[in-house]
Amino acid sequence: MLRMASSTQTPALAAPPRAARKPFTATHHGQTLADDYAWLRDPGYPEVTDAEVLKHLEAENTWFEARMAPQQDTIEALFKEMRARIKEADKSVPQKDGDWLYWIEYEEGAEYKKWWRRPVGAPDDGSADELMLDEVALADGKEYFSLGAISVSKSGKLLAYAFDDNGSERYTARIKDLETGELLPDEIPGTLSALVWVADDTGLVYSLANEQWRTDNARLHWLGKPLSDDVELYHEDDEGFRVGSGLTSNETWLVIGTSDHETSEVRLVPAADPLAQPVLVRAREKGVEYDVDVWDGEGRDPLVYIHTNDTHENFRIATAPLERPGEWTTLIEGSDEFYLTGFDLFRDFYVVEGRLRGLDRIEVRYYDDPDRIEPIEFPEASYTAGLGDNPEWAMDVLRVSYQSMVSPSTVYDYDVAARSLETLKVQEIPSGYDASLYTTERLEISARDGTAIPVSVVMRKDRPAGGPLHLYGYGAYGISIDPGFSTTRFSLVDRGFAYAIAHIRGGDDLGRAWYKAGKLDKRTNTFNDFVDVARALIARGTTEAGKISISGGSAGGELMGAVINSDPELFGAVVAQVPFVDVLATMLDATLPLTPGEWPEWGNPIEDAAAFALIRSYSPYDNVKPQAYPPLMVTAGLNDPRVTYWEPAKWVAKLREVKTDDNELILKINMGAGHGGKSGRFESLKETAEEFAFILWQLGVPL
16 A cells, blocks of 8 residues: 655644544434434534534644645645646637627636626627626625526516525525616525526516525516515425426426426426416326427427436437427437437427437437438547537527547537538647647446446556556436546646546436436445446556545545445545535435435435435445545535535544544535535635645655
């Protein structure tokens, strides 16, 4: 095992903080759970004011700073090189929407962006540019700032936006008059949703987060009226479901959807008359997911287009008359080979997106000719691509995004008629980038049950075999980890690391079956896949045991906790970001924001003894044991509503109590941030530099 010796202890702290042990037990299904660190959950949460809790968290931060102090030069050097790869004064490619061209822009040194527009046809010399929203000004003086929803009214005269300034993900919505620059008096606190303009720009549809941080509603706010006059258009009674709203592609219908992780239900309301009786597309059926759009071609009866998994787990597309939206007729059959992830309707054609054998595919299809299928062709064998911002109904040129592990992010315009791509912008790397120095490959590695696990790898062509390797994984919620481009990654790759992404079960990288094979009673496949990939990369001579650094966040942090419980000897450094490690206790607590909606993903241990036993068998916190653990850096956010701060705090406390090694164990709690860590493009970059410095330190790789 490759280990770095610990640095000299700082005078300020001779030893890491030790949380007090306060016995606490709970009994479920005849089984008693003991949790000596349950007290780290402030009883007043979401307010955290308990003096003993805060003192312990502050002590953890002090220990983190003390242990990382000798690495400050490394952190600063990494930060500078990461920052040098970012074009600081940069802007997006303008896109037409109605009478305006819209774009976003970063100024030199700015943490946040500005939102701009100019009239179509106006000169591109700055004389007609209008600043719609200045995030730099909004964030001034704030430790944290996040812009949530942003929406220009159909007339182009009003801008609705929502912001969060503490990381709690409870946003305040405001409305700006773009003609005068003044804010309207309307203010809606506590939103957690899109902001949807309806009724000729006189109304705004939104969702409030309730006390449990759940959006169980769709509400209508009339401009200029008090919030007490707002109308609840829909209320969801199932505490596991969440409500969201949007518009159809032609903007004639308001779509109100409600869903959990496996079931959905949609209602349509005329956007011009949001108080009209909603049209239920089809009543919810457990395990059936669907989303819809509406196409009303010229001189034809409107059709509802439905993307659903009712007959095939990889989804099909169906249509139905608007008058009978529940009568679905298949347009595109579901397929074992093609995972149909979504579609977009336009006036003259529609676009289907999906993955074919794990590779992104975009197809242009035609309403009048179902056999005419035109895939957009891309130059590399492995890449990630998708539709970009295409806001208009009548489009003949599509904005498309593209990147690979060696190709920087590229923006194309795709001429539908000519079937040709025009490059509009390639991500610029000011400090320089030579793609010819690197190689990327997609491996298939056999897991212990014989399943072939895809692994995407990038490294320098001159990297010696057996060098250090960083392995990243997530594996949950059906979220794929695409083989995209990352400028920060090269701070490891250029120091001899191979960087690998394990496309483990639990994500939907290879289709819906891939997701199902890593959830509920098959959850341990996710952890086994990750370990088996690490072992195979060692067996192939790509790296050695102890030279592997690993990282993952949230559910990926759960992955980190599980694999260091089962196979700690493989890993030389671990970074667990806002890790979901107290899985059993969280799933047993129905008062927490996410828990009821998470039961379809993990199981309900309150009602199901088998689910209780399974989660208990792998929950990282519950399976900490006396053994040597690899060096570990953990992060948390005090205001995080997704993975509450006490999960990583309890985990670290328990590890300190029982682990048998002297390897580093440090915890950083962002006291003014949430799930995503610090905001701002450079502040968040500093956190990446800290993580990479920890990895280099523990693996003994020189700067």
